[in-house]
Amino acid sequence: MIRHLAALARVEVMRCLMSRRWIGVAGIWCLSWFLVIAFRFPETVHQESTVWDIYLSVMNNWMTVGYLLLPGFVFLVSDVLTDDMRSGYAWLELTRTSRSHWWIAKVAAVVGTAFVYQLGFIVATAAAGSVSGFSLGGGLPGSAPDFAAGISGIGLFPPISSSAELVRRVITLLLHQSLAFAAISLFMIVLTLKWRNPMLPLASVVAIEILDWVLSQRVSIIALISPGRRLIEGIHLTSDGIPASVTWISSALYFTLLLGVAAGAGWLAVQRVDC
Amino acid sequence: MDQSGAAPILELAGVGKQYGRKWALEAVDLVLHPGQIIGFVGPNGAGKTTLLKVIMGLIRPSRGNGSVVGQQLSPTSRVAPHVGIMLERPPFIEHLSGLRNLSALASIRNSIDTDDARRVMGQVGLDPDARRPVRTYSQGMRQRLAFAQAVMEDPPLLLLDEPTNGLDPHGIVQMRESIRSAAHNGTAVLLASHLLSEVEAICDEVILVESGKVIKRITRGSIAAMGKGTLRLVTNTDVQPSLIQGCDVRIVSRSGSVYTLETHMPTPDLVRSLVADGIDIEEIGPVGTTLEDVYLETLAYDAR
Numbered sequence: 001m002i003r004h005l006a007a008l009a010r011v012e013v014m015r016c017l018m019s020r021r022w023i024g025v026a027g028i029w030c031l032s033w034f035l036v037i038a039f040r041f042p043e044t045v046h047q048e049s050t051v052w053d054i055y056l057s058v059m060n061n062w063m064t065v066g067y068l069l070l071p072g073f074v075f076l077v078s079d080v081l082t083d084d085m086r087s088g089y090a091w092l093e094l095t096r097t098s099r100s101h102w103w104i105a106k107v108a109a110v111v112g113t114a115f116v117y118q119l120g121f122i123v124a125t126a127a128a129g130s131v132s133g134f135s136l137g138g139g140l141p142g143s144a145p146d147f148a149a150g151i152s153g154i155g156l157f158p159p160i161s162s163s164a165e166l167v168r169r170v171i172t173l174l175l176h177q178s179l180a181f182a183a184i185s186l187f188m189i190v191l192t193l194k195w196r197n198p199m200l201p202l203a204s205v206v207a208i209e210i211l212d213w214v215l216s217q218r219v220s221i222i223a224l225i226s227p228g229r230r231l232i233e234g235i236h237l238t239s240d241g242i243p244a245s246v247t248w249i250s251s252a253l254y255f256t257l258l259l260g261v262a263a264g265a266g267w268l269a270v271q272r273v274d275c
Numbered sequence: 276m277d278q279s280g281a282a283p284i285l286e287l288a289g290v291g292k293q294y295g296r297k298w299a300l301e302a303v304d305l306v307l308h309p310g311q312i313i314g315f316v317g318p319n320g321a322g323k324t325t326l327l328k329v330i331m332g333l334i335r336p337s338r339g340n341g342s343v344v345g346q347q348l349s350p351t352s353r354v355a356p357h358v359g360i361m362l363e364r365p366p367f368i369e370h371l372s373g374l375r376n377l378s379a380l381a382s383i384r385n386s387i388d389t390d391d392a393r394r395v396m397g398q399v400g401l402d403p404d405a406r407r408p409v410r411t412y413s414q415g416m417r418q419r420l421a422f423a424q425a426v427m428e429d430p431p432l433l434l435l436d437e438p439t440n441g442l443d444p445h446g447i448v449q450m451r452e453s454i455r456s457a458a459h460n461g462t463a464v465l466l467a468s469h470l471l472s473e474v475e476a477i478c479d480e481v482i483l484v485e486s487g488k489v490i491k492r493i494t495r496g497s498i499a500a501m502g503k504g505t506l507r508l509v510t511n512t513d514v515q516p517s518l519i520q521g522c523d524v525r526i527v528s529r530s531g532s533v534y535t536l537e538t539h540m541p542t543p544d545l546v547r548s549l550v551a552d553g554i555d556i557e558e559i560g561p562v563g564t565t566l567e568d569v570y571l572e573t574l575a576y577d578a579r
Contacts, residue, residue, distance in 0.1 A: 003385065004383060004384070004385055007382040007383055007385060008382075008383050010382070011379045011380075011382065011383065014368070014379070015368055018368065018370045018371075087364075087366035088362045088364070088365075088366045089366040089367075090333075091328075091331060091333060091360055091362065092360065092366065092380055092424065093380075093383060094331065094332075094333060095331055095356065095357075095358045095359075095360050096380065096383040096384045096428075097383050097384070272335075274328075274333065274334040274335065275328070275333040275334065
């Protein structure tokens with residue numbers, strides 16, 4: 001059973017990774033770099049900045065995370081159910097497996113694609129940044145004066161004191177954002193089992209982000225229940241107006257719970273839905 | 276090879292599917308034995324796709340029951356029915372080659388290996404070593420690949436939706452032979468198509484459907500019987516009813532020198548009588564009734 005499930009999950013991940021929508025994703029990534037560099041980076045420190053300054057600045061900006069990277073990922077995976085049902089590929093798979101296995105493979109595909117999306121963004125930022133003249137950040141591991149002297153100093157993200165800390169924060173972000181993006185997207189995808197519109201997840205996630213932003217301006221406690229704010233790295237590292245319970249651990253639990261609820265709701269719906 | 280004595284592969288009793296107030300499918304009874312080919316014919320929206328989905332367990336019937344390859348009809352079944360499906364517009368992973376597409380699908384059930392997939396590709400006239408992605412395939416090649424996908428795991432039941440769609444004449448003949456060959460090996464086939472001549476050529480039984488209802492069931496033998504007693508006469512003689520009063524024959528229609536006659540007389544006796552009445556017969560023979568005639572007649576009757 002595990003072997004069959006793994007084979008099906010492999011097919012699903014492969015289909016997500018071969019989606020033409022990656023072309024659109026590349027555009028969204030470029031836009032996020034452009035917004036950060038053009039509007040947030042002071043020109044005077046440009047030459048001293050590293051590619052990691054770009055990455056962390058993007059990950060600490062609500063606009064780039066909430067309105068570009070997250071919607072970009074939702075756009076990438078939003079049609080995993082609707083496209084299958086429209087094209088009939090679901091028919092080919094569902095005559096070879098059970099509905100439960102089919103859904104588990106879809107969940108695996110969304111989680112796997114989220115990881116590749118985050119890893120891809122890191123690699124692409126490093127590659128594009130270094131080609132554009134930004135430093136890779138000096139030798140790793142060890143002390144890296146670049147970090148302290150660069151954008152870190154002007155508060156676009158909590159400062160980094162060493163290469164080891166940089167590595168730790170990038171890996172934490174990679175894992176956390178993969179889990180968070182997968183959980184939020186899966187929740188939106190489940191909606192398409194009821195309403196078969198591939199644009200629904202994208203519209204929903206943008207609406208939630210706007211609502212999240214508006215509410216959190218008035219009520220700081222909103223960070224506890226808001227998925228959007230927990231996507232910002234800095235909220236886990238500083239305490240300015242943020243409830244003390246927002247930590248990496250609490251966020252990981254929060255998104256694991258969200259993923260579990262979405263996966264469970266999807267599983268129940270898939271058992272009964274007309275494909 | 277029709278094995279009507281064997282247990283049915285597919286059995287539906289009064290199966291219907293309702294969407295809102297509309298019945299997409301009404302009270303369909305169907306029994307399909309190993310080796311049998313049944314055609315499902317009707318206009319767009321007749322309920323063909325709905326029936327296929329019910330059989331595959333993808334939608335829950337609103338009423339009726341049945342079994343598919345030994346499993347009760349149920350969309351919540353833990354195990355999918357062992358069914359081969361070929362869709363009108365076959366979906367594939369466009370960036371992959373034909374062989375990799377088949378291998379990916381085969382890996383789900385894990386009942387065949389890549390060599391088996393290669394062999395089936397060869398059987399349908401595709402090169403398994405070709406690396407070109409499926410997105411560059413012609414419609415005909417996609418149809419062949421879709422058929423290979425449907426039969427590669429040797430399912431006991433094949434559901435084919437417009438299998439000759441986009442095929443050239445040679446491809447149509449090959450597809451027909453492939454379907455016959457599958458049936459000969461004991462596979463039960465349900466074929467949905469608009470191509471009446473194709474359905475007539477290979478099906479043992481044809482079910483005419485319209486607006487979700489079964490209008491008529493026709494067996495291969497009954498089509499032939501429908502033509503019995505109707506003759507086509509070609510003559511330069513102006514045949515008036517009075518001229519053939521002595522014969523048990525009626526002129527149904529006339530188009531120039533071509534007459535359609537209806538009679539209960541044996542043809543040799545009729546020929547002798549017509550010659551005796553002074554009619555110069557250029558040509559005479561039975562009118563072959565086709566599925567198309569029956570289909571049009573049935574729908575016209577239904578419209579009335």
